[in-house]
Amino acid sequence: MRQPWPSSNWCSVQVERGPQLHCSNDRRRIALILDYDGTGYKGFQWQVHVPTIQGELERAIKSLTQENTRVRGASRTDAGAHARGQVADFLTHAPYTTDTFVNALNWHLPPDIKVRGAYQVSPDFSSRKDAVGRTYRYTLLNARWPSALLRDFSHWVSSPLDIGRMKEAASYLPGTHDFSALTSSLPPGRSAVRNVARWDVWRDGELVYIEACATGFLLHQIRRTNGILVDIGLGRLPVEIMREIMDGTRKELRYCPSLPARGLCLMSVHYSNFPPEVGGNYEAG
Numbered sequence: 346m347r348q349p350w351p352s353s354n355w356c357s358v359q360v361e362r363g364p365q366l367h368c369s370n371d372r373r374r375i376a377l378i379l380d381y382d383g384t385g386y387k388g389f390q391w392q393v394h395v396p397t398i399q400g401e402l403e404r405a406i407k408s409l410t411q412e413n414t415r416v417r418g419a420s421r422t423d424a425g426a427h428a429r430g431q432v433a434d435f436l437t438h439a440p441y442t443t444d445t446f447v448n449a450l451n452w453h454l455p456p457d458i459k460v461r462g463a464y465q466v467s468p469d470f471s472s473r474k475d476a477v478g479r480t481y482r483y484t485l486l487n488a489r490w491p492s493a494l495l496r497d498f499s500h501w502v503s504s505p506l507d508i509g510r511m512k513e514a515a516s517y518l519p520g521t522h523d524f525s526a527l528t529s530s531l532p533p534g535r536s537a538v539r540n541v542a543r544w545d546v547w548r549d550g551e552l553v554y555i556e557a558c559a560t561g562f563l564l565h566q567i568r569r570t571n572g573i574l575v576d577i578g579l580g581r582l583p584v585e586i587m588r589e590i591m592d593g594t595r596k597e598l599r600y601c602p603s604l605p606a607r608g609l610c611l612m613s614v615h616y617s618n619f620p621p622e623v624g625g626n627y628e629a630g
Contacts (some may be wrong), residue, residue, distance in 0.1 A: 372436045374470055375446060377402075378462040379431040384497045384607065385457065388424040389431070398422070398458060402433060405453035409446075410439040419472040419614040420479055423568070425606035427498065430461075430480075430613035432472040478542065478558055478615035483571045484608045485553040499552070500608040506553055506578035511546045514577045514587040515555070518544035518570065522591045526598050527570050528563035537563060546574065556612070565603055572602030 381398055383389075391399040402416050419432040441449070443463040450460045484499040486492055491501045518541050525537040541559040548554075555571050576582040589595035 372438055372468075374434055374436055374466050374468055375443070376432060376434040376464045376466045376470065376472060377446070377450070377460050378464075379433060380429045380459055380461055381427060381431070382457040382497070383422060383425055383427045386424065388426070389418045389420070389422045389428075398428075398431075399433075401455060401458055402450075405450050406435060406437070408453045409441075409449045410437055412437060412439070417472050419476045420611050422611055423565075423606040423609065426609040426611070427607075428611040431611050432476070432614045432616075434466065434470060434472040472614070475616055476561075476614050477617060478560055479562065480556065480558040480612045480615070481562070481567050482610050482612050483555040483557075483567065483604065484610070485555070485575070486551060487548070487553045488551040497607050498610075500604050502553075502575060502579070504579055506548075506575065507580065508546060508548050508553065508578065510580075510584055511553075511555075511574045511578040514574055514584045515544040515546050517587045517591045518557075520591075523593065524563055524566050524570075526590050526595065527573070527601065528566045531563070539563065539566070544570075568603045568606065568609060569601050572604045573598075575604065576602055 379398070379402070383398065385396060386401075387395040387397055389398040391397050391403070399416050399418060403414065406412065406414055406416070414435045414437060416433050416435045420428075422428055422431070439446075443465060446463040447460045450463075454460070484495075485506070486495050486499040486501045487503075487506050488501070489503055491503075492499070495501075521538060521540045523538050525531070528537060531537055539559055539561060541557065543556075543558050545556045546553070555574060557567055557570075573582060573587065577584055577587070586595065590598075
């Protein structure tokens with residue numbers, strides 16, 4: 346098992362299966378578990394005149410319930426990135442069971458976005474604010490030739506990767522660190538400090554996986570960090586560069602490679618009391 350999540354200090358989330366839990370004005374809050382192929386979308390968050398996951402989901406909910414409702418997502422995945430365990434929530438007056446929401450929304454949604462589960466949650470539940478951890482996986486195809494089948498779900502690296510060097514460099518990432526050097530510019534007053542539980546690297550045949558779990562991530566933090574790990578695996582950068590970034594010796598990088606979004610997938614979002622099939626518990630590093 347690569348995802349043991351022992352208990353820790355979790356926030357409280359009440360989850361119910363049936364229609365008996367009601368919000369004010371007879372509105373209920375429904376949490377959805379989603380997977381999607383993000384290739385044709387400009388990310389999760391709604392934008393004007395471009396396709397997004399949130400936009401498609403809100404259209405499907407309106408088609409089913411005739412309600413204009415705002416959907417909240419646990420993570421704002423990048424344009425072209427994918428999800429296996431995204432969590433979103435919304436309010437509704439509709440009396441449908443959670444199973445009906447799953448079946449009906451899947452009928453209204455395009456084939457590259459699907460609902461894997463629905464749960465009735467407490468009125469004050471927030472898929473974003475109540476999340477205590479998020480797990481992302483990046484997939485590399487480390488082979489001589491590219492793959493037609495994996496072109497939208499992995500980044501092709503033709504030269505051999507030294508997994509030992511990548512693992513050694515990744516070992517400096519868990520813990521509480523300032524990731525300013527590994528993210529885009531931050532809004533004024535926003536901290537670049539994040540608590541990382543783990544950052545693993547392993548190989549399975551021609552595929553190399555880099556999996557990161559943290560309370561939250563900064564914009565492009567995962568793709569930039571993994572870009573450095575790939576360059577370390579190719580021998581272009583020394584292993585020590587990651588240690589220098591994490592201990593504050595190196596404050597900035599002249600060159601910070603960023604991997605394409607197509608290899609990135611949100612695997613799961615972690616909550617204190619959500620059912621195990623959603624993602625289990627999370628322990629901060």
